[in-house]
Amino acid sequence: MANLKLFTMPKWGIEMSEGTIAEWMVAENAPFEKGAVLALIETDKISNEVEAEAPGRFVRIMAEAGGTYAVGALLAVLSDGGDASAAEIDAIIGTFKQADTSFSDKEDAPAPAPMAAVASPPPPAQVAIPDGTLISPVARDRAMAAGVDVATLQGSGRGGRITAQDIDQAARPASAAVLAGQFPLTPESGAFASPMAKRLSVIHNVALSGIEGSGPRGRIRKADVLARVVPPAPEPAPAPVTAPPPPSAAAAPASVVIPGGGVTVKPMSSMRRTIARRLTESKSTIPHFYVRRRVRADRLLALRAAVQGQKPSVNDYLIKACALALMEVPQVNIQVHGNDIHEYDNADIAVAVATEKGLVTPIVTGADHRSVSDISTVMAGLAQRAKSGKLKPEEFSGGSFSLSNLGGFGVEQFDAIINPPQGAILAVGTARPEPIDDDGAFRIVPVFHLSLSCDHRAIDGADGGRFMAALANLIEHPELL
Secondary structure, eight states, X not given: OOOEEEEEOOOOSTTOOEEEEEEXXXXXXXXXXXXXXXXEEEOSSOEEEEEOSSSEEEEEEOSOTTBEEETTOEEEEEESSSOOOXXXXXXHHHTOOOOOOOOOOTTTSOOOOXXXXXXXXXXXXXXXXXXXXXXXXXXXXXXXXXXXXXXXXXXXXXXXXBOHHHHHHHHSOOOOOOOXXXXXXXXXXXXXXXXXXXXXXXXXXXXXXXXXXXXXXXXXXXXXXXXXXXXXXXXXXXXXXXXXXXXXXXXXXXXXXXXXXXXXXXXXXXXXXXXXXXXXXXXXXXXXXXXXXXXXXXXXXXXXXXXXXXXXXXXXXXXXHHHHHHHHOGGGSEEEETTEEEEXXXXXXXXXXXXXXXXXXXXXXXXXXXXXXHHHHHHHHHHHHHHHTOOOGGGTSOOXXXXXXXXXXXXXXXXXXXXXXXXXXXXXXXXXXXXXXXXXXXXXXXXXXXXXXXXXXXXXXXXXXXXXXXXXXXXXXXXXX
């Protein structure tokens, strides 16, 4: 007998509430070894690989690639490699109860309204299931309870076995679709299709009833619907194309090209949606103010050029400079949580790293205690894991200050948005030659344009000014680093 385990949506970090199955890397019933990558799961911050803890195989995969599921949701059933009957799989699925991962405050929750008395529904008609019917025990019980005649069903299980899902589909009452708005909000009732397939069927007026699904257990997928879409004939002067409504949170579909419009509609990934939500919240709820300063960079660049062997990047020196400046002005080394200000003893610098899926901010912890060479080594590893989606939760959660450097793209100056709950972020542009006053003499040297964004709820202008003065002194006298 196989040893079966439930495979659920993992929780990476206290803020994670859901994840998206970016891709299943192992097919159903395909054996895998310990350490094999089972799935790519995209959270609101990173895309991470789930590795096998032991050899085995998936005996049933319920979650669809591209779907978004809550933390703790049942995704698949794992076996240690042995064979398992459909009844055994249905039985362990029947024991699953998803934990409540919501963050609602019970004290603030309204009391439930009293339920009105309703008439009890009539009991289902009794049906007889002949002996020898190929049906799972769970499906048999559900068929008896719902009054489903199994003689009319074609099982979707192995060898035509009738499963609990077949009974649920047969017992679902038929109802007419309710259409509203320019695009109907409800597709064909009872269709066994993915959320994206249902939405596309409504947008393109494709009947799901005539489509044979190519997904698991005959589920209709996005590709099945798109294959039935007939592009409209081109018109001499097409009217402006309105993009279809955004996909639901339960799916993360691929790009859709609108015929004749020259527009590709690309839904946001869960990471991009979270970036949009967090930065919109930051800009609209945090009173930003900005402190800007020019700082000569010639001495720091000369110090770096004199390093033998592997040279730290300019950003590595800036991380160290920010860390030491935070130690001098601890009022900026903070997080803001409601009406509380958390001051930190160590400088944990979150550094913005651009990836294909969006901005990630891995954290160099204790940067004030590290050498520039050590920071360079740590940052190289963090950046590599960030771009490959392999950061651990503790490597991108928290941080007491952020650094965003766009100098490598030739950007001269910009203002950054604070990454809550941190209280400040430094934006750094490229070092460009500019005239400066050097003890009464005019010289042309490379100059950084720095911009510090501060949360005025917790940081005053004087604090921001003192931090920039300390930072400028460290950059202009890099031997202090």
